[in-house]
Amino acid sequence: MNEHHQHGQDAPTDRPVPLLDLHRQNRPLRDAYLAELAQVLDSGIFVLGPYIERLEERIAAYSHSRYAVACASGSDALILALSACGVGVGDEVIVPSFTFFATAGAVARLGAVPVFADLDPITFNIAPDHVARLITKKTKAIIPVHLFGQSADMDALSVIADKHGIPLIEDAAQSIGAEWRGRRVGSLGDLGCFSFYPTKNLGAAGDAGIVTTNDPELAKRVRLLRVHGMEPRYYHSIVGMNSRLDAFQGAILNVKLDHLDEWTE
Structure with missing residues (x-):
């Protein structure tokens, strides 16, 4: 018996301590998840449907927005908003020089050019004074990221x-x-984009995202796209994409949304 066991202590381990332990969040809600998932399974409605509509209504209210449109990921939310x-093709979109790749990647996916702006040295968010200097006749949107x-x-x-x-599209994936x-982020620009990747403070059991807006025409267009x-x-009146959110993710997110403020605090 080694010294640690003799004194009633746990033996040292070489296993790393995880930076993020999702089990701490999910274990207490397991029964609630399973109950909601069973209802989705019994309903036979697996893509969009009432669970997604409820999530959209709740996120719209939570983000102080009139409309919310759920989609398959935060990256898709950016593409849909743009x-x-x-x-x-050929347009320019101003983005911060410090952000996750998806912010600029969504711009490039559409054939547009991401134009990188400097950062505020205190917050590391996009610097408005530099944004103003980057605007050209080709600028079609500005994407501030709330880091x-x-x-x-x-x-x-x-x-x-x-x-x-110029439209202002908020990347609120982290916030x-x-x-x-x-006023809540997601309601401050023309559109707001959120990610529900599992590591976010409101995370799905897979990929998920949502677009918010106060403009009925933009909401209609995002739903169509x-x-x-x-x-x-x-x-098909326009060329869109397949970015429908499945009902199982809606069920999980609706359970988690009740606890979001507590977790964030």
């Missing part, structure tokens, strides 16, 4: 966007529930 604003749960300077960015008539002067541009069924 597409809804008409961004395409680490803190909002970018949306007052200054809104003034710039309004002056030039659901964050506020700027009493996420189902191949189809409305009514099998009639």
Whole structure:
């Protein structure tokens, strides 16, 4: 018997301590998850449907927005938002130089050019004064990213966007529930994009995302784009994509949403 066991101590281990232990969040909710998932299974409605509609209503209310449109991932949310604003080949979109790849990647996927702006040295969010200097005739959108749960300077960015008539698309993938002067992120620009990747403070059991907006026409366009541009069924007025969220993720997220504020605190 080694010295640690003789004194009633646990033996040292070479196993690393995980940076994030999702079991701590999920174990207490396991029974609630299973009950909701069983209802989805019994319903036979596995893509979109009432669980997704409920999630959209709740996220819209939570983010102080009129509309929310669920989709397959946060990356898809960015592509849908950019597409809804008409961004395409040869256009320029201003993005921060410090962000996850998906912010710039979504721009490039549409054939547009990501133009990288400098950062605020205190918050590491996008610097509005540099954004203003980067605008050209080709600029079709600005994407501020709310990093680490803190909002970018949306007052200054809104003034710039309004002056030039350029859509402001919030990348709030890391920051659901964050506020700027009493208003929730996702409601401050023309559209907001959220990720529910499992490691987020509101995480699905897989990939999921959502787009928020206060503009009914933009909401309608995002809904159309996420189902191949189809409305009514099998009639396609525009080229969209397949980014429908499955009901199982909606069920999990609806359970978790009740605990979001507690977890964030």
